[in-house]
Amino acid sequence: MEILLVEDEPSVISLIERGLKGENHSISIAMDGFTGLKMAGLHTYDLIILDVMLPGMNGLDICRNIRMANKDVPILILSALNQTEDIVEAFNRDADDYLTKPFKLDELRARINRHSRKARMQAPPSNTITIDNLTIDRDSKHVERGSKAIVLTATEYRLLEYLMINKNKVLSRIDILEEVWGMDFNMSTNVVDVYVNYLRKKVDHPFERKLIHTVIGMGYVLRNEN
Template identity: 85%
Template sequence: MEILLIEDEPSVISLIERGLKGENHRISIAMDGFTGLKMAGLNRYDLIILDVMLPGMNGLDVCKNIRMANEEVPILILSALNQTEDIVEAFNRDADDYLTKPFKLDELRARVNRFSRRATNRKSTSNTVSIGNLVIDRDSKTVTRGNTPIILTATEYRLLEYLLINKNKVLSRVDILEKVWSMDFNMGTNVVDVYVNYLRKKIDHPFEKKLIHTVIGMGYVLRNEN
């Protein structure tokens, strides 16, 4: 994979380079936010690993600006901040994953490899999935319900896609965190509930028939009830 690492701590840069060496990854380095944003715009990367506390431009602002130009590239946030509100804010900027510092190299490798597998799996799946009059075109990353286009953020899209390819199946919050955000938190984060509410406002509230249902004590399910 072609990886862009935006990080200003030499020790962390060295750790990541050593940790991913021999994994068939090539790593480009930017040591401040403005340089990282420029490199992300000029080159094609398979993954961006992005620190939050950066000189020049905060990592969350870098993430937001990258997303305005590129909805596809996965972004893995690195941060010493581990409170729920910090994590939710990162996902509100459309980050794909969040890893707290200090971290273990095995966990970083596992997350990087998961992004690689996810990209491979997307290439082998069908182009369109639907339920009722809700349709996702997985090539163009567009969503419609009836004749109405639904505009989603990158994170909202991934959540809806996961619910849709598992339609009629009750999915726990842990399942959703692992598959949509590539995370395994043991800290009671409510990021899943927050994003389900975002989706409901866009694909359910404007329409008479509701598709996203809560199964109390178990999770969420996307189904077309009569």
């Protein structure tokens, strides 16, 4: 993979370079935010790894700016900030993954490999899912309910897509964390509940029929109660 690492700590850079040596990855380094954003715009990468606290521009602002031009490149936030609100804010900026420092190289490798596998997967030719009057087009990422278009962040979209693919199946928080966020990166956070509430406000609250349901003690399910 072609990886852009935006990180200002030489020890972390060295650790990642040594840890990924011999795994067929090419790593480009930027040690400040402005340089990282410029490199992301000039070159095509298979994965971008962003620290949050950077000189010049922080990683979350870089993430948002990258997303304005490139909706597909996976972005992994690598940060010492480990509170729920920090993680939620990163996904609100359309990050795909979040790994807290200090981290284990095996976990970083696993996440990189997962993004590599997903990049190799080909989408099926017919990619529309409809449940009740809710429809997603998995090619264009367009979501609408009735005749109303629904604007979702990248993380909200992945969560809705996962719920719709598994219509009528109760999904535990662990299931959702592993599929939507890639890993059970911090089982003590309530990030799943936060994002389900985000979805409900956009997908359910404006409509009479509710599709997203809580199964107490078990998880969440998307189904048409009628």
